[in-house]
Amino acid sequence: MIHQQYFLGIDGGGTKCKARLESQNGELLGEGLSGPANPAQSADIAFNSIIDAAAQAVASANLPTETIKTLHVCLGLAGVNIPAYRGLAEAWKLPFANTLLTTDLHIACTGAHGGQEGAIMITGTGSSAFASVDNVHTIMGGHGFPLGDKASGAWLGWRALSATLESMDNLMPSTPLTDAVCEQLQACKSVDIVAKALHFRSSDYAVLAPLVVAQAKQNESLATSIIEDGATYLTAVLLRLSELNPQRLTMIGGLASYWSDHLPDNIQRLLSPALCSPEYGAVALARQAFKEA
Amino acid sequence: MIHQQYFLGIDGGGTKCKARLESQNGELLGEGLSGPANPAQSADIAFNSIIDAAAQAVASANLPTETIKTLHVCLGLAGVNIPAYRGLAEAWKLPFANTLLTTDLHIACTGAHGGQEGAIMITGTGSSAFASVDNVHTIMGGHGFPLGDKASGAWLGWRALSATLESMDNLMPSTPLTDAVCEQLQACKSVDIVAKALHFRSSDYAVLAPLVVAQAKQNESLATSIIEDGATYLTAVLLRLSELNPQRLTMIGGLASYWSDHLPDNIQRLLSPALCSPEYGAVALARQAFKEA
Numbered sequence: 001m002i003h004q005q006y007f008l009g010i011d012g013g014g015t016k017c018k019a020r021l022e023s024q025n026g027e028l029l030g031e032g033l034s035g036p037a038n039p040a041q042s043a044d045i046a047f048n049s050i051i052d053a054a055a056q057a058v059a060s061a062n063l064p065t066e067t068i069k070t071l072h073v074c075l076g077l078a079g080v081n082i083p084a085y086r087g088l089a090e091a092w093k094l095p096f097a098n099t100l101l102t103t104d105l106h107i108a109c110t111g112a113h114g115g116q117e118g119a120i121m122i123t124g125t126g127s128s129a130f131a132s133v134d135n136v137h138t139i140m141g142g143h144g145f146p147l148g149d150k151a152s153g154a155w156l157g158w159r160a161l162s163a164t165l166e167s168m169d170n171l172m173p174s175t176p177l178t179d180a181v182c183e184q185l186q187a188c189k190s191v192d193i194v195a196k197a198l199h200f201r202s203s204d205y206a207v208l209a210p211l212v213v214a215q216a217k218q219n220e221s222l223a224t225s226i227i228e229d230g231a232t233y234l235t236a237v238l239l240r241l242s243e244l245n246p247q248r249l250t251m252i253g254g255l256a257s258y259w260s261d262h263l264p265d266n267i268q269r270l271l272s273p274a275l276c277s278p279e280y281g282a283v284a285l286a287r288q289a290f291k292e293a
Numbered sequence: 294m295i296h297q298q299y300f301l302g303i304d305g306g307g308t309k310c311k312a313r314l315e316s317q318n319g320e321l322l323g324e325g326l327s328g329p330a331n332p333a334q335s336a337d338i339a340f341n342s343i344i345d346a347a348a349q350a351v352a353s354a355n356l357p358t359e360t361i362k363t364l365h366v367c368l369g370l371a372g373v374n375i376p377a378y379r380g381l382a383e384a385w386k387l388p389f390a391n392t393l394l395t396t397d398l399h400i401a402c403t404g405a406h407g408g409q410e411g412a413i414m415i416t417g418t419g420s421s422a423f424a425s426v427d428n429v430h431t432i433m434g435g436h437g438f439p440l441g442d443k444a445s446g447a448w449l450g451w452r453a454l455s456a457t458l459e460s461m462d463n464l465m466p467s468t469p470l471t472d473a474v475c476e477q478l479q480a481c482k483s484v485d486i487v488a489k490a491l492h493f494r495s496s497d498y499a500v501l502a503p504l505v506v507a508q509a510k511q512n513e514s515l516a517t518s519i520i521e522d523g524a525t526y527l528t529a530v531l532l533r534l535s536e537l538n539p540q541r542l543t544m545i546g547g548l549a550s551y552w553s554d555h556l557p558d559n560i561q562r563l564l565s566p567a568l569c570s571p572e573y574g575a576v577a578l579a580r581q582a583f584k585e586a
Contacts, residue, residue: 083484144487147493171529240464
């Protein structure tokens, strides 16, 4: 009787949870997609999303439901770099055979480098950096908006909106970018913008990021200065990452290709393309942790 | 029979509501102090705080409870510069004889100038500016943190904390200020600071502001550069205010005396001292609006 091993990778974030199920020899068997899985937001919701995504992956592979008990799993979750939230996830009674718990950053890095070690700079709604070199993990950034997340979509939008309000106070001239912000928000008075922005979250600011990118393409001066500040920050982080001597260095996330084109040549030369997805990285880590000899 | 008129001034903010009751000829009769009164946070709580503070002022003046129905009132409330929240306050069924509704900025300005028009720059937990010139009102700043509130206590603390995290990422050297921030937060790792700051509000950041002020006194370079940025912003706002030709220009709020000493001489020369409190200003406005000929 052939003893088949199954490896499941989970990528759990603030809005969704993805699962990828592979066979012993690396064949993709099934996938799953469910809701939020960030224990820093809600440990109960995260637990349910993980079970849901895993069950979907087993079902889509046409495997019996009880296969879930035999899975070798790597969970890559947002928030678990913070000890208190890691503790919540460690306390879960999960139904799998084995579970490796790590950060969303670790699986994204492993995926970007095709299952190997390396370093990544992520720029999407937020920003953060991660390196795995000789099994030593380094996290940079990821401080959350407004404390950090420089060069992220939220940061770009926040810079644009903040400047728009200063222009309305006549502390600086209005510009094509500040005009575009007013148009997108359908607000032409400072008080209307403040009212709209009163409960803005990172994702609301990030909606304005494409305006900065579009204006910078036209060489608009305000947009250009924001992009220059972001590029300066990314350059500093990427240089720090490269000093750790990672095998590969890659930018990922929604803004990665934009930023890659706007960094100094000597920095661009350090970068390699992303190879695979975070959930692929999670499967690779599950395989490294639990594969039978 | 002598017909006595009573004037009540209310200063309603996010944490407390103050009332000041004066007689027709300007004698202080009673005072009141109650809870939050910002309709942008909760219109119901604000309503109750206002009634509570007014009733306390009447009681402390040893006047009959029903005197509240005869009061000529000016309400100066945070948040009512935003039309939606102004609408909530306008819909209140208040028990007073007459009510003038205006902003906390307007009464603070009127108080600072002893019942007259003028302009103010407020720097406390937040920052904002207001001018009343020939009955035309101008608001600058007051955008809320993190969009604006530059040079405020929240902004100073945020700058210090953000720099502390960058120093932990080795993107800049640690300094006496970043060391002081770690000590105050009792956190020596980036992840511990991020965990603590996850739900920080303006007032939590503002707790760190005295560290910036203290280090700037020692000529610490990071603190000095933060103070210079704040002073540059305040200089720009104060110049804009002075261009409106106010009768007087005054800085108020918890950081006012600090900042006044750290502005260029030509700006310091524009400033006059604050004369009276916001609730005094509210009484003055009630008197101007409702005093019988």
